[in-house]
Amino acid sequence: MIRVLLMLLVCFTFTYGQAQNLPAAPKGCGYDHYVHTLEQQYPGFKAQADQLLQDVKKRPQLAKDLEIYRIPVVVHIVYKEESQNIPEDQIKDVIDVLNEDFRRKNADAELIREDFLDVVGDPFIEFELAAVERVETQATFELDLLGGSLPDNVKQTAEGGSDAWDTQKYLNIWVCNIEGGSLLGYAYPPADLAHWPDGANAPSPELDGVVIHQEVFRRTGTHTASGLLGMDEVTIPVRGRTITHEVGHYLGLRHIWGDGLLSILGIPDCDADDGVVDTPQQGVSSQFACDAEQNTCEEGETDKLDMFENFMDYAREDCLNSFTKGQIAIMRSVLENERSGLIDQVSNTIAIVDDQDFHVYPNPAKGQLFIESSLQENTPYQVRLVDTQGRMVKAPALGRPADRQTVNVSGLPAGLYGLVILQGDKQYFQKVVIR
Numbered sequence: 001m002i003r004v005l006l007m008l009l010v011c012f013t014f015t016y017g018q019a020q021n022l023p024a025a026p027k028g029c030g031y032d033h034y035v036h037t038l039e040q041q042y043p044g045f046k047a048q049a050d051q052l053l054q055d056v057k058k059r060p061q062l063a064k065d066l067e068i069y070r071i072p073v074v075v076h077i078v079y080k081e082e083s084q085n086i087p088e089d090q091i092k093d094v095i096d097v098l099n100e101d102f103r104r105k106n107a108d109a110e111l112i113r114e115d116f117l118d119v120v121g122d123p124f125i126e127f128e129l130a131a132v133e134r135v136e137t138q139a140t141f142e143l144d145l146l147g148g149s150l151p152d153n154v155k156q157t158a159e160g161g162s163d164a165w166d167t168q169k170y171l172n173i174w175v176c177n178i179e180g181g182s183l184l185g186y187a188y189p190p191a192d193l194a195h196w197p198d199g200a201n202a203p204s205p206e207l208d209g210v211v212i213h214q215e216v217f218r219r220t221g222t223h224t225a226s227g228l229l230g231m232d233e234v235t236i237p238v239r240g241r242t243i244t245h246e247v248g249h250y251l252g253l254r255h256i257w258g259d260g261l262l263s264i265l266g267i268p269d270c271d272a273d274d275g276v277v278d279t280p281q282q283g284v285s286s287q288f289a290c291d292a293e294q295n296t297c298e299e300g301e302t303d304k305l306d307m308f309e310n311f312m313d314y315a316r317e318d319c320l321n322s323f324t325k326g327q328i329a330i331m332r333s334v335l336e337n338e339r340s341g342l343i344d345q346v347s348n349t350i351a352i353v354d355d356q357d358f359h360v361y362p363n364p365a366k367g368q369l370f371i372e373s374s375l376q377e378n379t380p381y382q383v384r385l386v387d388t389q390g391r392m393v394k395a396p397a398l399g400r401p402a403d404r405q406t407v408n409v410s411g412l413p414a415g416l417y418g419l420v421i422l423q424g425d426k427q428y429f430q431k432v433v434i435r
């Protein structure tokens with residue numbers, strides 16, 4: 001993988017003459033002049049400023065946190081009737097849902113309740129449709145509850161399904177009619193994750209991936225099913241979130257309620273945990289509802305309500321909208337380790353935005369920092385402010401080139417910061433002083 005490339009604006013190139021002399025008139029932003037003044041006041045400041053860029057470059061974790069991981073996807077449409085032979089447009093639409101949910105670009109992300117605003121984030125994971133395999137079949141795909149077996153025959157050509165592409169390199173998604181109605185989808189997590197029980201992973205590598213009921217492999221509509229959570233019949237809204245949820249499992253996430261034994265009976269089990277630090281302790285699923293009062297486990301002073309917005313809950317699909325930072329850390333770690341083959345073969349390159357593209361001022365800044373873009377296309381961009389330790393201190397909402405973006409920097413300790421702007425797969429970096 002090609003790692004992050006960083007660069008400086010010409011405006012911030014340090015041009016010093018004799019130490020005693022004032023520098024030439026500041027070029028545009030006044031930064032040189034300010035750094036010179038600081039250097040007089042605090043000898044060594046310039047060296048520290050120069051060191052920041054070197055530090056950011058050397059901090060693989062910071063670079064990693066900002067890197068977009070792209071996963072190539074193969075979708076297998078295994079159908080019995082022509083109506084189940086899902087058209088290309090619908091497949092792309094579902095991939096778009098993944099790309100929204102795993103980049104926090106989903107329009108409903110703003111519905112997250114204030115209590116959870118601090119813990120949710122952008123996973124920086126994207127999906128590329130590499131291929132669609134279509135197989136017409138007479139086979140049936142059924143969950144055998146008594147026998148305890150899943151319809152993995154959909155993953156085998158010899159069993160009436162469709163053989164996986166190399167599961168080390170591709171996320172395989174099989175879409176079929178899962179008989180019985182009570183199973184909307186399933187996925188195996190990678191092997192040997194500490195927060196999963198032994199044997200939760202795929203029985204063999206060629207069976208690794210995600211299976212989705214064709215009825216919920218779409219962005220809109222409703223689905224009526226019987227047997228979900230023991231309910232006789234229930235109609236649920238479909239927003240393509242079954243796939244988001246299953247890919248969450250595939251990348252190592254457990255249900256937010258921790259899958260305690262009692263929870264199967266609908267009884268809160270507050271001893272079970274999902275292994276994620278920043279999700280609330282939740283004893284049972286949201287049962288395809290969005291109850292803003294539901295609070296199954298008391299956690300003392302740090303108590304939080306149950307989080308029906310979490311993609312790993314079973315809430316109504318139109319209430320799901322977020323992953324937490326703890327969940328994101330697990331998924332990204334899985335992509336860097338257990339499932340690294342998925343991101344090794346595609347380009348995760350982050351290119352450099354031309355230094356004319358963004359104007360950041362004033363610099364030094366006090367209270368507010370403004371960003372203006374001269375880009376013609378209006379692709380949104382993200383801003384990250386990092387301190388000299390490489391810690392992210394500000395991550396304001398998405399900006400658009402047509403608008404002036406304002407970053408509130410009041411309350412931040414005075415000093416040197418790095419401003420990173422991410423737009424699509426491009427990245428731009430410059431130093432900023434906060435007064």
Ligand SMILES: [Zn+2]
Pocket residue numbers: 245249255
């Ligand atoms: Zn699940």
